[in-house]
Amino acid sequence: MHLGLDLGTSGVKAVLTGAAGEVLAQATAPLGLSNPHPLWSEQDPGDWWDATIAAITALGRQHDLSGLRCIGIAGQMHGAVLLDAGDQMLRPAILWNDGRSHAECRALEAAEPRSRAITGNLAMPGFTAPKLLWVRHHEPDIFARTRRVLLPKDWLRLRLTGEAVSEMSDAAGTLWLDVAARRWSPAMLAATGLDLSHMPRLVEGTEVTGRLRADVAAQLGLPAGIPVAGGAGDNAGGAAGIGCVAPGDAFVSLGTSGVVFVSDKGFLPDPERAVHAFCHCLPDTWHRMSVILSAAASLAWLARATATPEAALLAEMEGEGLRAEGRLVFLPYLSGERTPHNDAAATGTFFGLHGSTSRADLTRAVLEGVAFALADGVEALEAAGPRIPSLTAIGGGARSAAWLRILAATLGRPILATAGAEVGPALGAARLARIACGDATVAEACVKPPVAACHEPDPALAASLLSRREAHRRLYPALRDVFADTARMEQPT
Ligand SMILES: Nc1ncnc2c1ncn2[C@@H]1O[C@H](COP(=O)(O)OP(=O)(O)O)[C@@H](O)[C@H]1O
Numbered sequence: 001m002h003l004g005l006d007l008g009t010s011g012v013k014a015v016l017t018g019a020a021g022e023v024l025a026q027a028t029a030p031l032g033l034s035n036p037h038p039l040w041s042e043q044d045p046g047d048w049w050d051a052t053i054a055a056i057t058a059l060g061r062q063h064d065l066s067g068l069r070c071i072g073i074a075g076q077m078h079g080a081v082l083l084d085a086g087d088q089m090l091r092p093a094i095l096w097n098d099g100r101s102h103a104e105c106r107a108l109e110a111a112e113p114r115s116r117a118i119t120g121n122l123a124m125p126g127f128t129a130p131k132l133l134w135v136r137h138h139e140p141d142i143f144a145r146t147r148r149v150l151l152p153k154d155w156l157r158l159r160l161t162g163e164a165v166s167e168m169s170d171a172a173g174t175l176w177l178d179v180a181a182r183r184w185s186p187a188m189l190a191a192t193g194l195d196l197s198h199m200p201r202l203v204e205g206t207e208v209t210g211r212l213r214a215d216v217a218a219q220l221g222l223p224a225g226i227p228v229a230g231g232a233g234d235n236a237g238g239a240a241g242i243g244c245v246a247p248g249d250a251f252v253s254l255g256t257s258g259v260v261f262v263s264d265k266g267f268l269p270d271p272e273r274a275v276h277a278f279c280h281c282l283p284d285t286w287h288r289m290s291v292i293l294s295a296a297a298s299l300a301w302l303a304r305a306t307a308t309p310e311a312a313l314l315a316e317m318e319g320e321g322l323r324a325e326g327r328l329v330f331l332p333y334l335s336g337e338r339t340p341h342n343d344a345a346a347t348g349t350f351f352g353l354h355g356s357t358s359r360a361d362l363t364r365a366v367l368e369g370v371a372f373a374l375a376d377g378v379e380a381l382e383a384a385g386p387r388i389p390s391l392t393a394i395g396g397g398a399r400s401a402a403w404l405r406i407l408a409a410t411l412g413r414p415i416l417a418t419a420g421a422e423v424g425p426a427l428g429a430a431r432l433a434r435i436a437c438g439d440a441t442v443a444e445a446c447v448k449p450p451v452a453a454c455h456e457p458d459p460a461l462a463a464s465l466l467s468r469r470e471a472h473r474r475l476y477p478a479l480r481d482v483f484a485d486t487a488r489m490e491q492p493t
């Protein structure tokens with residue numbers, strides 16, 4: 001048996017797989033998010049640990065865990081956990097969807113003009129290095145006491161094994177990695193005021209990184225000393241979970257963020273379009289992805305704002321039908337945007353409201369707006385890479401067939417649904433654990449799940465979306481300066 005953990009933004013997921021890689025049990029423990037200022041997004045790593053204990057405990061109630069052989073960890077990428085000389089946390093973790101460090105992105109690229117060449121990526125506020133520059137500028141005492149910086153799932157690993165280790169797929173999202181060479185870049189670290197001593201040891205996702213501490217094993221009811229695998233950032237982990245590992249394999253993730261991910265033959269950077277070019281979680285492989293910051297987060301926001309459960313919103317909208325007239329358009333930039341705009345100042349926007357606009361219209365516009373933003377991402381990926389013929393859907397939003405139909409019609413290509421796709425990264429982490437402890441090869445572990453449904457583009461639905469897709473394209477350029485000017489007024493003093 002192998003255990004996969006996914007430290008997601010909305011919760012920690014745990015998946016238990018059997019000897020042949022089949023899912024035996026799964027459990028989730030929810031997490032909250034703190035937005036103390038506009039653009040800020042933080043979580044308390046202590047909450048991650050509590051949720052991890054809760055998820056594993058819930059798993060243990062479903063299945064005997066005494067035969068566990070190895071643990072793999074996936075998690076939300078880019079977040080910065082700052083630790084002092086005693087590995088104590090110095091402040092809350094600054095997350096992937098935090099936009100406060102946009103000025104530091106410019107400063108970082110000015111300090112190291114080879115930044116895009118070394119990392120293959122544009123400096124964006126979600127990434128880890130600009131966050132550390134922000135701390136250096138705004139919280140100098142904390143920066144001075146920082147001895148170690150860990151990514152979220154690697155902090156979890158530190159708690160589980162006592163070892164500070166990261167792996168390539170997540171490390172690629174820091175802007176401290178020479179992504180082509182798969183090693184830390186002393187030049188990028190120096191541009192942030194750090195050096196190699198602040199970084200964890202690097203491994204591949206399929207390697208063993210350490211062993212489960214006896215005290216933690218006792219607390220979690222797991223066998224002591226079992227190996228913990230390198231694992232993956234949640235997107236590369238999700239790819240392993242659905243067998244998206246061969247060149248051209250692609251998926252779309254409707255998690256808190258929205259991601260279009262494609263596995264590549266080699267390293268294919270395209271920083272100018274804000275495409276992410278990262279290491280995959282398997283040795284000697286790379287991938288690209290486009291990332292929007294609020295996919296399921298947009299639906300979750302509408303549910304909060306209208307005090308209506310998401311399921312009720314979706315049922316109400318589906319009752320009225322997926323096809324709509326009119327020009328109501330939603331820009332899903334609740335936390336700013338990465339691909340293709342790289343604009344932390346952009347905000348969520350409804351355009352085309354009428355006195356007669358209903359709640360169902362708002363829900364439909366939110367689902368469409370996310371699909372349009374993901375379509376921008378597909379265009380960015382295809383501008384410098386091969387066409388993506390179809391995409392498998394993963395993440396919580398993939399549970400909604402209506403959303404997948406809107407996505408298929410918007411993208412003009414089939415969207416494949418598979419059973420259990422919402423646990424993709426946790427399943428991928430379990431698969432990496434299976435490989436790391438020698439129980440399976442990559443080819444045996446990273447298989448594609450059976451297709452449960454294939455959503456072909458519906459021509460009538462596609463036709464009804466055309467004018468709003470066009471309006472969506474025009475709205476961001478029309479609003480860019482307004483976003484920038486008003487953001488300046490909103491900054492905390
Ligand atoms: N049936 C559903 N239809 C649409 N969206 C859903 C459904 N179930 C869950 N979600 C959305 O999925 C989100 C969680 O997705 P998940 O992939 O677990 O995110 P993360 O990895 O960021 O924590 C929830 O916040 C919710 O908005």
Ligand SMILES: O=C(CO)[C@@H](O)[C@H](O)COP(=O)(O)O
Pocket residue numbers: 008009010075076077078096097126173233234235255256257258259276291
């Ligand atoms: O920032 C990115 C990828 O670059 C996000 O995809 C995070 O990795 C968070 O993922 P979810 O919580 O949405 O799965």
